[in-house]
Amino acid sequence: MKHGKHEEIATYKVVPFIGGDVEMLRARYVTQHFSRHFHEEYAVGFIEQGAMGFRYRGADLVASRGTINLVVPGEAHDGHAATDTGWIYRMFYLPPEVVLRAAAELTPNPSQPHFRKGVLEDADLARTILETHAALESGGATSLESQTRLLRLLVNWINRHGEERPGWPGIGNEHRAVRLAREYMRDNPAEDVSLEHLARLGNLSPFHFLRVFERDLGITPHAFLVQARVNRAKKLLAGPLRLADVAAECGFSDQSHLTRWFRRQFGITPGRYRNFVQNSRT
Structure with a gap:
């Protein structure tokens, strides 16, 4: 991703997958400040350069180069640069039904996976996220390759870091x-x-x-x-x-x-x- 010192760049792509579309973002941000909000999808990504700070589950977190940042549906969070040079990251936005379909590959009676941490240090999974995102972003992957890569990524992620939970904050559990x-x-x-x-x-x-x-x-x-x-x-x-x-x-x-x-x-x-x-x- 070529850029000037303070140039901000963002690219989106939609990839059809089993159970629904997956959205992909690759971006470099320096002054961008995400307002406090929550997703109805899972968001998981890899920090390529720099560091991103965000408030999540009552804590101030920093996702730095080489780490994985993620949020689950219903958890409010924000986002901003944690360094003067900002951050570059690759993100996947995954509908709950897509993640549940992947969880079904691991157990005959799957529940919706939950992920407690907002930052993961897992070099193998980080490399898989990077390689999968890059392959799908290039546009050269066939549908079979795209779906195979995504399914392997999701099963690996759920198997290594997923937890069971009856629901998410703010989605179905509120007053x-x-x-x-x-x-x-x-x-x-x-x-x-x-x-x-x-x-x-x-x-x-x-x-x-x-x-x-x-x-x-x-x-x-x-x-x-x-x-x-x-x-x-x-x-x-x-x-x-x-x-x-x-x-x-x-x-x-x-x-x-x-x-x-x-x-x-x-x-x-x-x-x-x-x-x-x-x-x-x-």
């Missing part, structure tokens, strides 16, 4: 009022909903609702609404709508508003993301 509010915002991301309305869904006072929401999900209701809007925009970017129309459809005031928040969550502009995704699927 009823939080679940109702979360579902409402996800279904109505463009609505300018009030705190009072969300609190009434679960028969709580606004202050009580605010406390349990932040406790259960690790982010504020406003941050979740922005995330729901960005996630909705991400899906629409695979279609034909103009960027300005995507912004309006998702509740952003204008295209620049969408761009600012999209980059804070995904580290790339909506226009570049659209180009990468649509090119990956042609």
Whole structure:
């Protein structure tokens, strides 16, 4: 990855896999700061250069060169450079159903794997992540090679570091009022909903609702609404709508508003993301 001293570069790719699509990111960031959010996918990657700092599971962590960083669905986290020169990394974003299908290769009665640590020091697995990502990024791999490499990577990762857990923080385990509010915002991301309305869904006072929401999900209701809007925009970017129309459809005031928040969550502009995704699927 060629770059200037402070140039930031990010490339995305979508790879069809058993059970769903896998998204890949390779990026160099220096000033990028990811806002606090959570994924509904597993995110696992390899730090090629530099170091990334992030707040995860109540601790301040640093993923440095040669290590693996990961987050599980529902765990709120952020991200920023831990050195003056930033960091370069390769990431996979894996839907839960994809990971569960891989877990089924290890046991006849699989449960959804959980990974407690946010940083892993495992040279063999790190090398596998690097080699798999590079092979799929090149575009020269056949479908059979891509799926074989990914399946071997996932089985290796789960076998070496996976734990059993009945669920994830913030996804299916939260207070009823939080679940109702979360579902409402996800279904109505463009609505300018009030705190009072969300609190009434679960028969709580606004202050009580605010406390349990932040406790259960690790982010504020406003941050979740922005995330729901960005996630909705991400899906629409695979279609034909103009960027300005995507912004309006998702509740952003204008295209620049969408761009600012999209980059804070995904580290790339909506226009570049659209180009990468649509090119990956042609």
